[in-house]
Amino acid sequence: MSVRVTLLAAARGSALLGERFDDDRPLDEAGWYAVQFAAPALAPLASAELRYCSPTPRSRATGEALGFRPLVQPALRDCDMGRWRGRTLAEVTALEPAAVDAWLADPRSAPHGGEPLLAFISRIGGWLDTRPACDGAIVAVAEPAVVRAALVYALKAPPATYWNVDVGPLATVTLTGRSRRWSLRLE
Template sequence: MSVRVTLIAAARTSSLLTERFDDDRPLDQAGWHEVQLAAHALVPLSAAELRYCSPTPRSRATGEALGFAPLAQPALRDCDMGRWRGYTLAEVTAREPAAVDAWLCDPRSAPHGGEPLLAFISRIGGWLDTRPADDGGSIVAVAEPAVVRAAFVYALRAHPSMYWNVDVRPLSTVTLTGVPGRWSLRLEAVA
């Protein structure tokens, strides 16, 4: 008995350089346009038995625009960035360079007062491991890029430092197949 979980990174709300920690802004015009362009490839995923999304406005809007009618899952929320919430990485680095270095180097640290990276990855892995494992079952979830990255690291049992080496673009997908505690990455062929 296994389950297939396809994660879709939410469309963007801003350019990469202006992304903010715990960003709760809705989709911008470019994000809506990207959803329209990608819809033909992503809409078929709405056939999944279960359709979820992160509770953020952009994840919900992306799922709705694709016709998923997703159920918001609090466990799929982005990493809690504590007092860094609402700031860009450049702004935080200018104010707290040593704290940013500690955060990037030690997955157990939380100099921002929020959630350590290791706890975030474990939380996302816990969500994966509690998905119903009916043979042939499928799930689709629209989530923040950080959530997709954390799921990828968890599924491959990679060292948490690998989190920083996974680039998740808006509307990119990753499919994980398996059972709780034993996941595989599935790459789909383009027809």
């Protein structure tokens, strides 16, 4: 039996240039407004048989504001960025330019002391592959990075593809299939 998983990127918790690695800030005012504006279009997702979210405050708040009442899934947490946690890319690049270059070039590297990109993609793929077969749909609210990792995994794309996928706040993507056999469904 096939599974249908819709991934919904959490609403924003900060301005784009203020985004920080492994950010755990709640929704900002613009994020709340965007959820309210998008709610009518996203309301059908609340009928999913299984509803999940990542443990971040903005993912939980997005799911709750949409009426999903999601179950927190620790496996859907953002990539562990080690000592870079809480910093912006610009801040880290200014302090450790060679480390940032290594991190961007090699998906197995973790100069920040956290989780390598390849391990992050594999963790998210493992979560996808263990979803139970169900007659209904599954929805998961997660950080944009988690949605990107799920797409790379599902499409069996090279890890470097991760850097070429933009996932905006409240974007949705649907994957259908079963363990290790996923298809991207565009509607």
